[in-house]
Amino acid sequence: MAKVHDLFDKLEAEVAPEAAKKRATKRAARPGTEEDGYTAADIEVLEGLEPVRRRPGMYIGGTDEKALHHLFAEVIDNSMDEAVAGHASFIEVDYDADGWLSVSDNGRGIPIDPHPKIKKKTALEVIMTTLHAGGKFDSKVYETSGGLHGVGVSVVNALSEILEVEVARGQQLYRQVYSRGMPKTGLEKLGKVHNRRGTRVRFKPDPEIFGKGAQFKPARLYKMARSKAYLFGGVEIRWSCDSAHLSENDKTPAKATLHFPGGLKDYLEATIEGYDRVTDGLFAGKATKPGGHGTVEWAVAWFGGEDGFINSYCNTVPTIEGGTHETGLRMALARGLKAYGELSGNKRAQIVTADDVVASAGVMLSVFIREPEFQGQTKEKLATTEATRIVESALRDHFDHWLTGHPRQADKLLEWVIDRADDRLRRRQEREVNRKTAVRKLRLPGKLADCSRNQAAGSELFIVEGDSAGGSAKQGRNRKTQAVLPLRGKILNVASAGSTKVAQNQQIADIIQALGCGTRSQYRDSDLRYERVIIMTDADVDGAHIASLLITFFFREMQQLIDNGHLFLAVPPLYRIAQGGKTLYARDDAHKDELMETEFSGRGKIEVSRFKGLGEMMPAQLKETTMNPETRTLLRVELSEDERKVVTRAVDELMGNKPEARFRFIQDRAEFVAGTDLDI
DSSP, X not given: OOOOOSHHHHHHHHXXXXXXXXXXXXXXXXXXXXXXXXXXXXXXXXXXXXXXXXXXXXHHXXXXXXXXXXXXXXXXXXXXXXXXXXXXXEEEEEEOTTSOEEEEEOSSOOOOSXXXXXXTSXXXXXXXXXXXXXXXXXXXXXXXXXXXXXXXXXXXXXXXXXEEEEEEXXXXXXXXXXXTTEESSOOEEEXXXXXXXXXXXXXXXOHHHHOTTOOOOHHHHHHHHHHHHHHOTTOEEEEEXXXXXXXXXXXXXXXXXEOOTTTHHHHHHHHTTTOEESSSSOEEEEEOOTTSTTEXXXXXXEEESSXXXXXXXXXXXXXXXXXXHHHXXXXXXXXXXXXXXXXXXXXXXXXXXXXXXXXXXXXXXXXXXXXXXXXXXXXXXXXXXXXXXXXXXXXXXXXXXXXXXXXXXHHHHHHHHHHHHHHXXXXXXXXXXXXXXXXXXXXXOTTOBOOSOOSSTTOEEEEEESHHHHHHHHHHSOTTTEXXXXXXXXXXXXXXXXXXXXXXXXXXXXXXXXXXXXXXXXXXXXXXXXXXXXXXXXXXXXXXXXXXXXXXXXXXXXXXXXXXXXXXXXXXXSEEEEETTEEEEESSHHHHHHHHHHTOOSSSOOEEEEOSOGGGSOHHHHIIIIIOTTTOOEEEOOXXXXXXXXXXXXXXXXXXXXXXXXXXXXXHHGGGOOGGGOOO
């Protein structure tokens, strides 16, 4: 074969080898200048459906599995246009054992009379063999349609090994057969038929285009057919597939009748079945316009623990890459929720963006508009600017009414979305910090007394309550392995504070900076600067409160630090007991009583003193009782998978910003607490 000159020649050599060979021979036979090698004879005029077979990717996006199934989409879209226009009530899809796929409807049927401009051809043949021929270029025949360019079914014809069309019109049945875009027979009149009308297209993909063994996937065909039934409740789709194409593990039914009067609401309910929802009900509705132009249908649900999704459609055509109609929906949801937040006095709602609203939402959106504009023949993205206004105006009032009509659900949704916004702002701040630290030398908090050991293994960070206790801890520590970070008073409760307050809190910033491992999604255990992080607070109620605030911080912001066993609680003494030259320390009242009975005799005076706090202890006492690994007691903070959900709920109720949840928690458990257990 002649040398391949470029990519297009190579493709031509594969698709039309004889034409490529003649062209190469003609070039080789013409000696002379470079200009002589490029003449008018080299300019080709592709006629009919030849461009489709030469460059199928321009019309169906390629020759892979996705492109193969796009053939089915083009055919069923024509039947759906008949149904949406009110001329068809059912569509039949059949995939037989020999690999033939047929789609039929009971619509008006493709016209079979001679075309007024091309009198030698019927309208049927013109539609099947001519690009940009169809009845959808204006709104006289179809008010809205998925067909747009008049190339859909003719492309299917060009890329099919065999294609048969049957048309039932005026109680007469007609048939014509095509092969690779060319008519194999004339229009055959098969005789009278009763109780039948419409069009039936039966085709088999061309292996020269899609490769030998290329077959439709029943599951994919069924899913596409089912989505069409959801998108238009007025049509019934009858599905059948030969069992030869169905494996034992395939859940696709051999026969099914698909009819969903509930539309997108039913579609979304089926899609998110089993998800944990933020709101109990769906936000769903439909705004219908006379004639169909401007009709919008939607269904939205918010759920936790799963990524959100948006499935959008225009004139029943799936717009996988979104477009202007999705923009209108996002604007309506974001503006509506922010307006509700302002109405309810929640100032934090102003930080919410459209991305926060849809990040954990499942959305189904369908719009019907006249003469839509798409990007590309495969129609994966809607470009009609008017669609943004149509969708936003349709949804906005309905969403406002839904929010005000369901205040409890609306408040719950608003808090959920604000939490998502807080997470977004926190991640952005972490990225900014990471960018800064990447080009700057590590700067540690001024109050941190760091250890001299460079590696994390064997090192410890004591987070100490109060400056005075921090001073004692700094004097009593092992400078090689123990670092001390004193905190002033109670730190911020991160469970009830917004991301802005957390970001602005200096004490929290000091902890994050000292540990060096990041927070939440940016947490990196390998960057943790210490093997153990030890919370050391006073052995009283205030100390326990500060410890609970710190544990809440680590649970919310650095849960992996707990999971990896890095977080500990120091156990400082509450009492000092001395008799003669003997001195012991007690953790609490019960421990004090035990030591008094077992360790001290009745002879001599026993001195019992209670520490007011860590700052009252001498550095040597603090080292002996709380910091020395050989004599101290540490409690590791652990969280098992079985307890995670329970703990998360408890933290939300006790440490969150809803006092009614704390009050309910106390009421439910008040009978289990003895009066002696309360430190009042």
